[in-house]
Amino acid sequence: MKNAFLNKCVFVTGPGDAITLSENSPSGFPIAFRSCDDCALSPERIDLDRRCLEECHLLEGMGRLRLLNFQHNLITHIHNLSHLRHLAFLDLYDNHISQMSGISALASLRVLMLGKNRIQRTCSLDNLTKLDILDLHGNQISQIGNLSHLSELRVLNLAGNCISRVDNLQGLDSLTELNLRRNCISTVTEVDQLPCLQRLFLSCNSITSFDELACLGESCSLYELTLDGNPVALETWYKQAALRCVLQLRQLDMKRVTEEERRMACVMARKEDEKKRESHKQAMHKEKRRLAIRNAALQWEGVRACLEHPAQNGAKEEVSPEASPAHSPAQTNGLALEPSPDELLEAGGASLQSLSLSDSHLAELDGETLRLFGLGALEALERGWGVQTAGAVTVIAFRYIHFDAIVPTLPRIRVKFPNLSHLIFLETNVSRLPQLAALAQVRRLDQLTIHPEGNPVVSLSLWRSFLIYRLHHFNLHKINNLEVTMNDVISAERLFGTLGHIAATETPRCRLLVLLEESRKRQLQFLLEGRGRRAGLSPEELRDNGKLLGEGLSRALFNYPSRDCCSEGAMESSSERRAVMEQYIQAQVQRASDTNLKGESLHKLWPSMFMEMVRDYVLEMRDRPTFRQACLNRLSTQGK
Structure with missing residues (x-):
């Protein structure tokens, strides 16, 4: 009796779900089969939920099968399914699967449920072009990838993984729902490249700023969004900013958006646009200002070079304000x-x-x-x-x-x-x-x-x-x-x-x-x-x-007349001023020369002149009474 039980087990889960598992098969691996009556009663559906299965059994005689449920088992690898050419629904939720290999032959598959497993990387989906729903939540996936060919995919569930960045979404032209709850996401990109996306769930991530969600504003189809559980949702302006970012939202964090909230968001959006335009205008003005200062510096350097080196006009070197002397260390003369x-x-x-x-x-x-x-x-x-x-x-x-x-x-x-x-x-x-x-x-x-x-x-x-x-x-x-x-x-x-x-x-x-x-x-x-x-x-x-x-x-008297006020004897041109200066210097030189000549003549004549002066005074003072009387007469005459 015991050996018979081990050799054949029958599982009955409902009408038409009586499955026989045989361990003693000619091929050496377990085979699951049903009676003809059971197959006729339910030819497209098998439910093997909670059977403590450690592997996928070969389903004999079930070529018409469209729905297969392996939920809540202990399966570690996916195999023995390649012959199920009509299979459309495969549910392997809550198992121990770490690799997605073994499903590449299921070209008719429309729904693939692989949530709550140990998968680290998405793969083996190249032939599953008809896939409509893909559930990979609760795994260990760190990066979105290998999905660009799934042009008919409508629902993608990647909640509860280790994803830090939303990208690699090109080609998912039919995607309407994307679930990324409970990840480590800080940056969202390429969402605007999903033309049919309507619902995006980003709750419980690490998004700190709406700058990391800028691509959402470019999406024309998104009408439902969740951001609760992110640091950005703690800000007092969070709701208005979210509506300003995605104007067509109808639901935010599972709550309906009222018309008043939408109106306030539109007002803030207009103000933000005005602010951006003003910022752009200021940036343009700043650039024009920089160029004007640069060109003024270049002209100044050219004029100064002409003044300092008139003969080298043609050899001017272009100088920018950053490289001009005005930006070199200053010799401040102690100031x-x-x-x-x-x-x-x-x-x-x-x-x-x-x-x-x-x-x-x-x-x-x-x-x-x-x-x-x-x-x-x-x-x-x-x-x-x-x-x-x-x-x-x-x-x-x-x-x-x-x-x-x-x-x-x-x-x-x-x-x-x-x-x-x-x-x-x-x-x-x-x-x-x-x-x-x-x-x-x-x-x-x-x-x-x-x-x-x-x-x-x-x-x-x-x-x-x-x-x-x-x-x-x-x-x-x-x-x-x-x-x-x-x-x-x-x-x-x-x-x-x-x-x-x-x-x-x-x-x-x-x-x-x-x-x-x-x-x-x-x-x-x-x-x-x-x-x-x-x-x-x-x-x-x-x-x-x-x-x-x-x-x-x-x-x-220490003045510096300008060109406008040079009049009444002041020279207007530099050549005239130079001529006046030269004439003045020549006059001073001539005067100094004449003075020097007079000094030299006096030096030569002084000895004889001195002797004559002494002799004249001695002769004049020889008769003192007469000399005194002459002096008094001269003084009296000068006083009158």
């Missing part, structure tokens, strides 16, 4: 320059407003700072400035503009910007002390920055003292971010005060009228021709006692 040039001129704030932008120049207003790059940017100073806007400007920064081109604009700057207190010059070719004197045309200044880059004057040891002396009436507080102390003022007065006094004393009246500005011309003319004469004082006496124009006269 503290903070912030850096880039921070002063190129870093735009939130209130940045472009006033003029072209390929080679840029003018922009950043809060209280007006920045000008390139020669063409000076045109912004001529625009119609509102009183409030102009009054808010306290800093003007120049870069890549020749200082001589800036000088004519200084009087207009004084008028247009009444609250201006700080001027910045970087790469403006301030090379001589007289150029600094042109800054006296500005109304007032509290701070001045002349950066060493592109301004050779800063390398001169006396430039700061000259600036303090010449702009004494400004009461400057800082020069290149260093405080101007009383000791600095006294030192500057000692260095240049005597020179200024000599200039004020020896300069002819006509020359004074040419050099001084109009207001001081009128004052000087009035004093020279009016009150001064009525008071009986000569112009020399007025200048000596400081009553002419006060201490400002000596400083005003």
